[in-house]
Amino acid sequence: MNIFHNIPLIASLAAIITAQGLKIPLGFISDGTWNLSRAIGTGGMPSSHSAAVVSLATVIGMNDGWSSSMFAIAAVVSAITMYDAAGVRRHAGMHASSINRIAKSIKFLHPHSSTEIKQDDELKELLGHRPIEVFGGAVWGVVVGLVMYYLSTISHF
Known part of the structure; x- marks a missing residue:
């Protein structure tokens, strides 16, 4: 065929x-x-x-x-x-969102830190579906x- x-x-x-x-x-x-x-x-x-x-x-x-x-x-x-x-993929995206917020808050709390979080370093949040x-x-x-x-x-x- x-x-x-x-x-x-x-x-x-x-x-x-x-x-x-x-x-x-x-x-x-x-x-x-x-x-x-x-x-x-x-x-x-x-x-x-x-x-x-x-x-x-x-x-x-x-x-x-x-x-x-x-x-x-x-x-x-x-x-x-x-x-x-x-299920799995959606929750992975939700975890990525939480991790990204934590990473941003760490930078906010420690503005003189040598670690800089760039846009490219963020985890992809939209992985799964509602x-x-x-x-x-x-x-x-x-x-x-x-x-x-x-x-x-x-x-x-």
Whole structure:
């Protein structure tokens, strides 16, 4: 099978790219600023990881059947990925935020310290997702998966 005819793979990649692209206008709606770096960053609405795995599971379910072993694998990987995005990775980001605040307060308390904390030294705080962002990514993944599946059936990809 030609890799360019692999609809589950194409759907997953399309879900990632479009979810990352959606972060720019959704960010503008949320905070009123256009930030193009959202398209390549982690975190934010919608979760591109969730969109990717759910679109994969959707296409596999539609193509191979909802009771297939392939769908079961994709569904379990989706659940683990989404749990990780909203759990472990989100908490790692919260820890990074706390560590950054502590580092800044140390500098504030000891202004003559030889240790200078630069912007580049700060830990990345936006690593994971709030549950609503994971849910948004999952919904987007279903939409992309269904669109890609139906496009493949009518065009015989």
